[in-house]
Structures are given as structure tokens and as C-alpha cells.
Amino acid sequence: MKLFIAGLLVLLTLLQYRLWWGVNGLHEYFSLLDQIHNQQQDNQKLVERNQVLKEEIANLQTGTEALEERARNELGLVKEGETFYRVVRGKK
Template identity: 65%
Template sequence: MKRFILVLFALLGLLQYRLWFGDNSLTEYFSLKEKIQVRQQTNAELQQRNDVLKEEIQDLKSGTEALEERARNELGLIETGETFFRVVGGDNRTPQRQDNP
């Protein structure tokens, strides 16, 4: 009977070792689970970017409004009869407060 209990404890120890430190252990499982979450988040961000690019491509293929908007923003397009106004920003820094002693 003592041998049987000793064998059971040895088997339990072996299984515990494999569970915590062996191949496909719990630490490896949690590490892979975290990597999967990071990849899924990255994939979601890339999918959003791809959706925006697909919409932009569709706009560029379908009409001239997107082309005109791009020309205005990137190339400074001004049509005849329009007046161009350039807005120059002021100093955006907040004044530093001086404490009087």
C-alpha cells in the first residue's frame, strides 16, 4: 500500500511539473493568450485604416469632389472668383504665473 501511495505522489509531482514548467504549460498558455490579444488589437487598428483607405479610393474613383478637396488641401487650389484667406495663428503659449513672496 505504501508503494502505491508513493507511486501516486510521484505521478502527481510529474503532472504538476508538466502543468507549470513543461511543454504547453500554463505560463506558456498565458503568454500566448496575451500575444493573441495584442495581435487582435493590431489587426483591428489595421482594418480600420484599410477601411478608411478603401473609402478614400472609392471617393477618388466615383467623383471629382474628393479630387478637388485633395487639390485644395495639398496643392492650394483656388478657383476663379474665390478669395484666398490665410489665417496665421498667434502665440498659443499660456503666460507663466509668477508667485509673489
């Protein structure tokens, strides 16, 4: 009988080891859950960024204000009759 109980304890120990640290065990399961959570956060950020870019594209395609603003900020363009002033801060 003692041999039978010892055998069951060994079997239980081996099964517990496989459950916690073995292939497809709980350790790997929780690790995968964490990876899934991180990937879902990254995907949500990309969805939000794509939405902003889609809105910007639509705005550039339909309106002239966004195109003009972008040309002024990025290319330094001025309209006819306007005077461009650049304010340069001195070193402290």
C-alpha cells in the same frame, strides 16, 4: 506502502510541474491566448483602416469633390476668381 505513496507524490509533483511550467504547459497556453487576443485586435484595427482607405480611393476615383478638397487642403490650390486669405495668429 510508504515508499509507494512517496513515489506517487513525487510523480504527481513532476506531472504538476510539467502541466504548469513545462513545454506546452498552462503558462505557455495562457500566454499564447493573450498573444492571439492582441493579434486579433490589431487585425481588426487594420481591417477598419483598410475599409476607410478603400472608401477614400473609391471617392477619389468617382467624384471630383473629394479630389478638389484634397487639392485645396494639401496643395493650397484656389479656384479662378477666388481670393486666398491666410490667418496667422500672433505670439502670445
